[in-house]
Amino acid sequence: MHIFSTFETTSYLEMAISELEKKGVKRESIFAVPLDNRSEELKIFDTLHRSDGTSLIDIGMALATAFSVIGASIGFKLSWGPIYWGLLSAVIGFLVGFAIRLFIELVIKKKKRLLKGKHSEVIMMIKCEESQVETIENILWDHFALGVGKVE
16 A cells, blocks of 8 residues: 655654554555755746636726726817727826736735745655555645645
């Protein structure tokens, strides 16, 4: 039986390994592999095959609506009329909202986007007997494993 688990690199990982050895799991049956986490920055603009769920046009659409209403209202007194001024102010509102959202994503949320969530840093594989599976799983969960799986 093989048990797989993922951990952050902490002292809990070392404590889990030493407790497993105390419970009778041989050192040769424990295999830990450190992972290389993503070091490149995440992309702001979505592609056809990848989306991060962040919309850049939400503020732009709201401002385009507000600006177009105001522009059309004022356009009754101006020379081009309400339709042209409404469309022109909608484009201006969209560009202002898009610029605001782009600034928020690039400057303010940049650090949060890179540090979001917990990252697995080590994968540990343990080869054991079926009678030891429940004990080993409990030890791994007690030492804050991020995930545990087993394969026969």
